[in-house]
Amino acid sequence: MKNILLATKRLALSESGFVFDPVSGQSFSVNDTGLVILRLAQHQDDIEQLTEQLLEQFDASSVEIKRDVQDFIHRLQGFLK
Amino acid sequence: MKNIATKNPWVAPVIVRHSSSGMNKFGGVRDAQFRDEIAGVSIAELVEKYGSPLFVLSEEHLRQSVRRINRAFTTRYAKVRQAWSYKTNYINAVSAILHQEGCDAEVVSEFEYDKARRLGVPASRIFFNGPYKSRGALTKAVSEGARIHVDHLDELALLEEVAAELNILNFPITIRLNFDTGFAENWGRFGFNLENGQAMEAARRIAASPNLKLTGLHNHIGTFITDPRAYTAQVGIMINFMNNVEAATDCTITTLDIGGGFASRNAMQGVYLPPEQITPTAEQYAEAICGALAIGLKDREQNGKPLPELVLETGRAVVDEAEWLISSVVANKRLPTGQRAMVLDAGVNILFTAFWYNHEVRPARPVEGIPEDTVLYGPLCMNIDVVRQSVSLPPLKTGDLLSFWPVGAYNNTQWMQFIQLRPAVVMVRQNGQVDVVRRAETLDDVEEPENLPIDLQPDFS
Numbered sequence: 001m002k003n004i005l006l007a008t009k010r011l012a013l014s015e016s017g018f019v020f021d022p023v024s025g026q027s028f029s030v031n032d033t034g035l036v037i038l039r040l041a042q043h044q045d046d047i048e049q050l051t052e053q054l055l056e057q058f059d060a061s062s063v064e065i066k067r068d069v070q071d072f073i074h075r076l077q078g079f080l081k
Numbered sequence: 082m083k084n085i086a087t088k089n090p091w092v093a094p095v096i097v098r099h100s101s102s103g104m105n106k107f108g109g110v111r112d113a114q115f116r117d118e119i120a121g122v123s124i125a126e127l128v129e130k131y132g133s134p135l136f137v138l139s140e141e142h143l144r145q146s147v148r149r150i151n152r153a154f155t156t157r158y159a160k161v162r163q164a165w166s167y168k169t170n171y172i173n174a175v176s177a178i179l180h181q182e183g184c185d186a187e188v189v190s191e192f193e194y195d196k197a198r199r200l201g202v203p204a205s206r207i208f209f210n211g212p213y214k215s216r217g218a219l220t221k222a223v224s225e226g227a228r229i230h231v232d233h234l235d236e237l238a239l240l241e242e243v244a245a246e247l248n249i250l251n252f253p254i255t256i257r258l259n260f261d262t263g264f265a266e267n268w269g270r271f272g273f274n275l276e277n278g279q280a281m282e283a284a285r286r287i288a289a290s291p292n293l294k295l296t297g298l299h300n301h302i303g304t305f306i307t308d309p310r311a312y313t314a315q316v317g318i319m320i321n322f323m324n325n326v327e328a329a330t331d332c333t334i335t336t337l338d339i340g341g342g343f344a345s346r347n348a349m350q351g352v353y354l355p356p357e358q359i360t361p362t363a364e365q366y367a368e369a370i371c372g373a374l375a376i377g378l379k380d381r382e383q384n385g386k387p388l389p390e391l392v393l394e395t396g397r398a399v400v401d402e403a404e405w406l407i408s409s410v411v412a413n414k415r416l417p418t419g420q421r422a423m424v425l426d427a428g429v430n431i432l433f434t435a436f437w438y439n440h441e442v443r444p445a446r447p448v449e450g451i452p453e454d455t456v457l458y459g460p461l462c463m464n465i466d467v468v469r470q471s472v473s474l475p476p477l478k479t480g481d482l483l484s485f486w487p488v489g490a491y492n493n494t495q496w497m498q499f500i501q502l503r504p505a506v507v508m509v510r511q512n513g514q515v516d517v518v519r520r521a522e523t524l525d526d527v528e529e530p531e532n533l534p535i536d537l538q539p540d541f542s
Contacts, residue, residue: 028096030451031450060090071093071415
């Protein structure tokens with residue numbers, strides 16, 4: 001989990017949600033929430049703290065946010081191997 | 082309170098990898114929009130009142146559909162009858178509307194025959210088709226004067242016995258034919274084969290019987306026929322046989338029943354082009370069929386023979402697009418392959434046609450977010466319960482509603498009570514009123530035919 005947060009530091013992020021991975025050469029699209037998570041992840045290597053920051057910003061339960069973030073991180077693991 | 086007001090609403094995060102494959106000019110855009118109403122009635126309100134999952138019929142769509150087919154054929158040929166194929170959807174409200182629109186009934190079992198009779202259909206307007214009719218069923222149908230389609234020689238012998246027992250002479254019957262049109266796969270299992278002489282043999286046998294009289298020919302070339310030329314070939318072959326059999330046995334054919342098989346705008350799995358491009362219109366089918374009739378029958382009346390009536394056993398093309406299934410998302414999952422999955426409260430137990438169609442799937446509200454490839458699972462604890470293997474959907478929450486369309490054909494008849502109870506079917510009437518036309522099943526409905534011997538009652542005391 002920590003490794004994947006480290007891997008996000010190499011990503012180039014645009015305002016519109018366009019994401020470029022210079023290691024694999026692949027590009028991605030993320031939605032607004034995905035962009036917020038990637039931005040936080042680039043300056044954060046603790047998943048618990050990242051979730052806390054999201055809870056402060058978004059109107060949702062901790063259960064919902066934790067579940068969706070976990071799903072998103074699993075997805076990233078597949079893409080940023 | 083103040084703090085909550087400043088927070089942003091949470092939308093599930095989505096990341097999608099860009100694919101560098103070329104654009105597909107045939108692909109079109111499907112499943113991208115939302116549908117929040119059916120025939121003017123809010124889907125959310127329907128579910129709130131009648132529960133989820135829920136089948137929703139539209140009376141307006143059903144009537145328009147049958148009228149369009151009727152108009153396409155009656156403007157091209159003088160004698161046309163539509164026989165509503167009961168097995169496609171025999172909910173009484175559906176059959177009743179189609180009978181109000183002038184359809185006869187096409188039934189394929191004693192159960193369906195009784196259902197049509199109970200609805201008030203005169204036996205003379207019931208086409209009794211199918212490969213199995215018991216002696217009791219035949220006795221009832223013959224004595225009431227139904228129109229019987231004979232499938233095989235054993236049935237012919239039984240029918241002759243029944244007519245003789247009832248002291249009926251020259252009972253008019255139709256024989257089912259099978260032959261190769263060169264287009265669709267030959268459905269050789271129904272009726273008498275034309276190429277090897279079986280059909281002519283059956284006709285001679287009928288001619289020799291004092292109790293029976295051959296007046297009709299039937300053929301069903303197959304199902305979901307997307308090339309109208311198949312019907313042109315079918316009609317040509319049937320007219321040719323009609324001329325031969327009339328010359329050989331001195332009978333007069335008054336009915337040509339060309340069966341069913343018209344496609345609906347549903348996406349058949351494994352078919353590359355979308356239904357908008359491959360499904361012929363009613364007018365295209367009518368043109369192919371009535372054009373062949375015009376050519377084949379041009380000298381018939383001059384030769385002293387009546388124009389045969391054309392019978393269409395319409396089912397799917399009439400009802401499929403007039404019904405929707407509403408289902409709720411009960412869970413989101415991520416599969417080990419990375420694919421997104423959703424669990425719905427409707428599965429293949431009630432959406433049987435999911436085995437061969439890719440239905441149109443739409444959220445019931447506008448959803449923001451990047452669409453992702455998703456597999457839709459039903460609620461059954463069975464690996465086969467997949468209602469859509471792959472569909473691009475935006476992020477959805479539990480409780481969100483999805484509509485599946487078209488689902489009017491073969492679901493309300495082939496559905497099964499398996500693991501789950503079957504849901505209600507409602508109909509949006511032309512005046513906007515909503516009627517329950519089949520209430521949701523209960524445990525009592527399922528257990529009513531059962532009998533638990535008293536000594537088998539478990540004791541947990």
